[in-house]
Amino acid sequence: MATKPFNRREFLWGLSQSALTLLVLGRTSQQVAASDGTSPSVLVLGAGLSGLYTALLLEAKGLSVTVLEARDRVGGRVHTLDDVPGKPESGGQSLSEKYQRLLTLAQHLEVPIEAAKGFDKELLLYVRGQSVLPRDWPTSTADQLVAAERSLMPSRLLSHYLRPHNPLEDATAWTKPNHASLDIPLDEYLRAQGASKEALRLINFDPTSLMNSLETTSALWALRNDQRGKTPTQKPMHIKGGNSRLPEKMAASLKSPVQTQKVVESIRSRETDVEVHCSDGSRFRADYAVVTLPFSVLRQVEITPPLQGAQAEAVQELPYTAVTQIRFKVREPFWEKDGYPPMMWTDSLLESVFPIRDETGRVQSLVCWVNGANAKQLDAMNEEALAQFVKSELKRIRPATDGNVEIVRVISWGRDPYARGAYSHFAPGQIRQFQDKMAKPWKRIHFAGEHTAIASPGMESALESAERVTSEIFAHLK
Ligand SMILES: Cc1cc2nc3c(=O)[nH]c(=O)nc-3n(C[C@H](O)[C@H](O)[C@H](O)COP(=O)(O)OP(=O)(O)OC[C@H]3O[C@@H](n4cnc5c(N)ncnc54)[C@H](O)[C@@H]3O)c2cc1C
Known part of the structure; x- marks a missing residue:
């Protein structure tokens, strides 16, 4: 099959043709993943942004694609909490004008984008047991920074x-x-x-x-x-109605529906094809596989023949940042009682508290956002102990919250079995050790996902990786 490198304009044209075909013929319910024998076939593992975009790009070039997703929803680390007041984002929050791939894709799929509200301007600091407003910070005894840091x-x-x-x-x-x-x-x-x-x-x-x-x-x-961050972004943006609307529309635009609740357990690359086994006993075969699972999850998946050297080490060792969010419903606006702003930055285990506001500026809910070692400490508690701890800690830090907030959801990305962390990063020495080797194709297995991107941030990085992996597969098919 003669192929050309990836071209975004051609892809969008291809996508229009696919959409047209769907309109004329109606959706087919393709159950079998193996190639139909007429076009090369690809299994895409994971229906986050990288997997869905890869699938769209490959389908637009006429390949037969099956997407396998462990969860009962698409979007992966993009997840709008539609059942929490204010519909906050638990994963990917905001984008900017620098997200050119995402903006083009959203426009093409007619998914509207709007300005995001951004963070509040005012906040309360709680450091070394003291509540301090920013204007008082440099002169406060809680500020134990030195020299120019103090201000x-x-x-x-x-x-x-x-x-x-x-x-x-x-x-x-x-x-x-x-x-x-x-x-x-x-x-x-x-x-x-x-x-x-x-x-x-x-x-x-x-x-x-x-x-x-x-x-x-x-x-x-x-x-x-x-x-x-050197070139400042203009206004932050998000998808109207919630960021999940984008992956949902991407999935709906695929010729073959995403197969959800397919937990991949093993991937075997053979002489002429790839076979994937899922925990429900189902098996899928195709010419190639694109793995978009975070390495934190891929560690538990058996790959045959096994990955080698630095790439194997990367899968085992690449760290992911633990993020735990405690979502609150507000019973009474406690900030009106104590006169401080609702947003907080603390040096406690609860770290930061942000209000989620609606278009009119009314606070809909609150999130306590905890990173890293503190998130891991919270993750080690059971549900009841966590609720107890958070309530009493919040009361200690901000007495006016007592009785005025109610926990409605706890999201732990670190404990999530299909993420095992919020975002990948590199430990000291790992960029030298494996950054240029970790996403190399292994036999008939290719790798995409935010962790494999180079130039873009967050959600845009997932799309960047999809373009790279698609070009790789086309190069193989030449
Ligand atoms: C808390 C948080 C805040 C963020 N904030 C921002 C932000 O403000 N701006 C921004 O641009 N980005 C942000 N991001 C990052 C952004 O959301 C991610 O970079 C991006 O969504 C990753 O997409 P992906 O396709 O690479 O991975 P994922 O979305 O993780 O996709 C991988 C998919 O694989 C599936 N999967 C896992 N295991 C298996 C298995 N065994 N079998 C089958 N399927 C499996 C998963 O369920 C998932 O759907 C944030 C992320 C988090 C978690």
Whole structure:
């Protein structure tokens, strides 16, 4: 089969043709995954953004695609909590004008995008047992930062030390050998930049740092994230009605419906095909497989023949950031009682509290957002103990919440069996060790997913990886 490299315009044209065919012929309920013998076939494992986009791209080029998804829904780490007041996002939150693939795709699928409300401007700090408003922070005894750090809000400390001397010239520079010497523990790097012990302590409580801890994170990875923030984004955006509407529409645009509740347990690459076994006993065969499972989950999947060397190590060792969210319904607006803003940044185990507002600015619900080591501590508690702990901790930090909030949902991405963490990152030394090897095709098995992308952030990275893996498969078919 003659193929050309991926071209987004052609893909969108192909997609229109597929949509037209569906309109004329109606949807077919294809149950068998093996090739129909007329076109090359691909099994796409995982129906998150990367898997769905891969499937759309491959189908648009005439390949026969079957998507296998463990959950009973599509979207993976994009998940709108439709049953929680304000329909908050538990996974992928916001995008920006830099997400060109996602914006083009949404436009093509007629999924409307709108400005997101963004964070509140006002917040209350709770540090070293004291409640402090930002204007009082530099003179407060709770502020034990030193020198120029003292005037900074805790959430600004990380970029204060990364930004001025960030040597990464563009979004892909972090993968280049000339920066490999920065693949060291982030705490070590920050200390060398002058960060105080208190600054390091506070950075570990910051949810925007996206890491488990400074010690277990590569400085080069943190510099990579900082580089992306150098050109500020304009207004944050999201999908109207919830980000889940995008993967849902992507799935609905596929010729073959996504097969949900298919938990992949093993993948075998053979001479002429790939066979995938699921936990319900079903088996699927195709010419190629694209694996979009996070490596944190892929660790439990048997791959035959086994992956080798650095790639095998990457699957076993790539760390994922634990994120746990406690969602609250508000009975009474407690912030009107104590006069402080509802948003909080704390150095407690509960870390940060954000209000979810509707279009008019009314608070619909609250989320307590916990990262890394603190999230893991919460994850170790059973449901009852967690609820007890959170209630009493919140009462201690913010007495006015007592009796005025009610836990409606706890989302643990770390405990989620199909995610085992919110986002991948690199531990010190791992960028050198396996970044350029981890997504290489292995026999007839190809890899995509946010963890395999280079230049883009979050949801856009999932789409970036889909374009790369699709080109790889087309190259094989040439
Ligand atoms: C809390 C949180 C906040 C975020 N905030 C943002 C943000 O503001 N902006 C942004 O751009 N990005 C954000 N992201 C990141 C973004 O959501 C992800 O990068 C992106 O959705 C990942 O897509 P993916 O397809 O690579 O992986 P996934 O969405 O994880 O897709 C993998 C799929 O594989 C499935 N699967 C797993 N195991 C199996 C199995 N054994 N068999 C079959 N299927 C399986 C999963 O269920 C899942 O559907 C956030 C993520 C989280 C968790």
